[in-house]
Amino acid sequence: MGVAADKKVVALGLFYSVVTFVGTAALSITGQTIGRKEGYQNYEPRRGKADLKGMAHRMVAAHQNVLETFPLFALTAALVQFTAPTNDHLIELVALHVFSKTFLYLPAYVLGIDAARSTSHFISIGACLRALTLVALSP
Numbered sequence: 811m812g813v814a815a816d817k818k819v820v821a822l823g824l825f826y827s828v829v830t831f832v833g834t835a836a837l838s839i840t841g842q843t844i845g846r847k848e849g850y851q852n853y854e855p856r857r858g859k860a861d862l863k864g865m866a867h868r869m870v871a872a873h874q875n876v877l878e879t880f881p882l883f884a885l886t887a888a889l890v891q892f893t894a895p896t897n898d899h900l901i902e903l904v905a906l907h908v909f910s911k912t913f914l915y916l917p918a919y920v921l922g923i924d925a926a927r928s929t930s931h932f933i934s935i936g937a938c939l940r941a942l943t944l945v946a947l948s949p
Contacts, residue, residue: 816895819904823887826908830880834873834916841869865920872919876911879935883907886938889945903941910934 813821843850845866846858859870886907890900914930917923 818901819887819891819895822904822908826883829912830876834876838870838873841866868920868922872916882935882938886941890941893945893948900941900944903937906937907934
């Protein structure tokens with residue numbers, strides 16, 4: 811059983827939502843746990859983020875960035891699904907965002923590979939902006 815042609819964007823949205831709201835949340839909690847002497851503290855979880863350093867900080871920051879860029883992805887995915895759910899080029903642009911953020915950006919950020927992190931971020935944002943431009947200019 812595969813994904814129907816008109817549901818590919820929905821499937822990408824589901825996958826990326828799980829990565830964003832489950833996967834990177836776990837990454838952030840792990841960063842806070844390893845980055846603080848007292849470990850993760852659920853009572854006031856945002857309080858301990860400011861003093862993190864190194865990889866622990868990058869784990870939290872990667873989660874924050876994915877949350878910050880999620881609205882652009884959501885808008886792009888919704889408009890592509892609504893206006894052209896079987897347009898392969900638009901679907902590929904949505905997929906490029908998901909791939910770039912999930913498999914390039916997150917590891918590069920956590921590992922401190924600055925050039926790869928920035929490049930994959932620009933690719934992912936560019937893919938969304940290109941898809942939105944094509945939707946806006948379509949007849």
